[in-house]
Amino acid sequence: MVVERYPKAVVFDLDYTLWPCWCDTHISMPLRSVSKQEIEDSTGMRLQFYKDVESIIRELVENNVKIIGASRTAAPRIAQEMLSLLHILDTPAIKFFDSLQWGTGSKVKHISKAARQLGMVEELSKGEFVLFDDELRNRDVASINCHFAHVRDEDEGLTRGIFVNELKSWNRSLRSSE
Template sequence: MGDEKVKNEAMEIMGLFQILPRLVVFDLDYTIWPFYCECRSKREMPSLYPHVKGILYALKDKGIDVAVASRSPTADIADTFLDKLGLKSMFVSKEIFSSWTHKTDHFQRINQRTGVPYNKMLFFDDENRNIEAVSKMGVTSILVRNGVNLGALREGLSKFSQNLASVERNKRKWQKFSEKPGSSEKDKK
């Protein structure tokens, strides 16, 4: 499936949802490409999973920012590969560095750089420990098995919508709970 066809399908998928994330964050290794950067050389030409480029273009066309959160010890290789693939300029934030914190540091930096709240972010990664840690921050997080694809995008947007709707319901419940009798204009009359 070509990039343009994937892009069109991704646009259709996004059209099914009333609420979309403001920022979509991607891990690199085994999420957008099928290898570990530290096992490769800058001289090589990298490849992406088949749906990645089309999905990235669709997100950009929809006005959704994209970022990278990667715990790679070889940020220079990752950066070179993003450049070779023509993707480097697409990302509003590229947090590529070694860390023992399961990407929580990466997301704190992304939040500081972009100002996007955690609950308005969608994240794709191939490691469950990262999914669990970042989910606790309030980010909708999706585990991918064979790279990001249209199915993962659909799953992510669906879960994002459910999570945001749940947050809104809880806010309304809390507001009702916290209202004191006699405090509304109606009760004062």
């Protein structure tokens, strides 16, 4: 275990958090699988998850953390297909998500809905959710007591360094509010 305690749920944005593109503007359908870790769109553009994503999702699963996807994309069908074609541990990545929330509007709405769906409203109110996201405007999730973890660099996306540092900072803030 790399951190002393994990949150009960981790929410991931998709575009520029898990993969380096906007699926509603950069991807031309149809998609095809190149390998379990790589896909190609109809223009020949190839795409993978950022390199630390697989090990981070594996770690969360091993520690019984619920995994939620929350995307404001205008193309949920494309995102769903990408999550189905890209694999983690030889399994389509989409199978690791306990809840997927889509659509425009604030992530406050996405995360509240996922919490209701998973029976985790109380855990959310107690600060047991962390959102990893590249867009600072989504910091407003702090209003529902979800920790906002900023993914700063679109070349690197979600890295192990960001993951560990943000979980540490979440642990500290939770302790100081007790």
